[in-house]
Amino acid sequence: MHNKKKNAGLRARNWTLIIYLDSAPENWKEILTETGVPWAHSPLHDKDVDVNGCILKPHYHVVIKFSLLKSYQQMLKLTGKLRAPNPQVCVSLVGSVVHFTHSNKSDKEKYQYDQQEIESYNGLDIEELLKPTKTEMNEILKEIRAFIIENDIQEFWRLCQYADKETSNWSRVINTKHTLINQFVTSYRHSRDKRKEVLQVDEIQLESALCLPTITTIEEYKKSQKNAELQALGVKEYQESYECQYSVQV
Template sequence: MQKKDNRTRNWSFILYPESAPENWMELLKEEMVSFSVSPLHDMDVNEGTGELKKAHFHILICFEGKKSYEQVKAITERLNATVPQTVNSSKGLIRYFVHRDNPEKYQYNQKDIQVFGNIDVIGAFKTSTSRYDAIKEMRKYCDDNDIVEFCELFDYCALHNDEWFNLLCDNSAFIMGQYLKSKRHRIPKE
């Protein structure tokens, strides 16, 4: 009978600043792995008592190859952090960093997530519904502001709307370009 492989690439743990070494982030960087750190969770409430929980960070570590519990625990011990947990969904954990899918909990700012290495934080917050809603918003903005050139929309987004800018860079430039081209060339109705 073959032994089950319990190693995995993605792990998480909780770090309490009050018990971690002052240079905990530098120690983690020395591991030469991709990792992401949640905003400081200093507004979480204990459901039973209503008291604030101890301030903490949620941390996601992503290795290039599979690592065992013992290998990851050696890292968390150096940081005086909690024992590591396997991560089934890195996107789900990243969304939990700000309680995106838990409206009953305090909502932290997505911009306060720190990323070191190759972890797609922005992708964790994209859904097809939000993408389509954002395209509708861009179309309305173009109509309301008489924008007919893609560069005008692109420049506006680069300065004023990160979500739209990211969509234009990733996968929505074609549809918005076609929309604006059609606006420029449509024959006015009489």
Template sequence: MAKNRSKAQKAADSRYEAKRAGQRSRNWAVIFYPEDLPDDWQGILSEQHFGWIEGPLHDQDTNADGSPKKPHVHTLLMFGGVKTAEQVGKLLKESFGESETGSIIGVATPQQATDRSSVVRYMAHMDNPEKAQYDPADIVGHNGADPAEILRYSATEKREMVLAMEEFIEQNNITELADFSAAIRYDRPEWHVILSTQMTVYFNAFIRSRRHKAEHGGQAPKVDFTTGEVIEKG
């Protein structure tokens, strides 16, 4: 009998641990409603000293019947250790208060975030063209969190960004890589990540080619796109 109870207890323990693991996470998606919060709600949240990412204000979203949704901000809270929904809720209640019904004032119920990239991409509706679109450049990190490190782009999205970057260079007549980097560093952080970590050589060659072409009456030089060196002037 004792042996049977031991097996039953082990099975119960296994079920409990599986359930417990599913309820605990380092990453939580939380929606904030600024009109119900103090003006400095971001600062209050940052005082908790964990990294978090803030999306742009969603003030153009609509319900299925076309009525406007209450303006809100999607966030991703990233803790150093795992937390339960109850622990996250308690922290937010202590920061922003608790209503008579027990809910967090100005904050929706925290949801476990199993895919951080999807949460951050949704902040700008990047994968939902049927919804109101928001600028990914308005997604910001707090306490050291970096949205660009979490965002993942498809091959099509990356190509579209590269084309947009080339057009930006052409339209602004940029002739130095440093000027291009400075121009996009803060206004287009997603471009800057691609430039600085993946395509420095390509854009250096692209800009050098344009500069040499202008210097030689519109005749483009031949460029080694591996090194960015001009190998034959026009």
């Protein structure tokens, strides 16, 4: 009773609900859709656990976006039809939708649900809601570039495949900035190929160098020879006469 009095004056455009499968009517989606109000529900949360590790009752999270303010009493009539717990004012529509999948930082330890299982009705655009801000976009682009280099990603499709499976935030950014990111992947691949070519050239030059005695080796060799004519040879003439006949002494 105290909570009802406390919430009696609440008015808001956006509200959240929880629908439990063991109590909601079978047509609960139709009831919400028939209001004509944009709304969406989460994937079925059937793997949530409490502090003791016990599985919670399967449930859906719901957000409703009204065009006008709705009172707490008006929302109670709706939750009554749905046989749902009391409604809550939605402080952040984006935050509530992100919580649908536990993809926000504070929920990383919780089970991660599939964003593709979010369902929206009456024109609520989930993709637009989850569109990152300019600052978030820049941070995600930095993460993607670092991932490309650290994991030696040489094909754009491999990056897309990873993003689709592992992180929906990356997928949204890749879909928006696909040309820019593809150019980065291509540039990285070409740069990698050039570095590989340089290394191959260096290896060839090193092998050739190993066929020639060093100055130290020449001097030591000349000192050990009794042949006066050989002693008189300069370094250049010696290399031309005896190229690749003696290996480098290490």
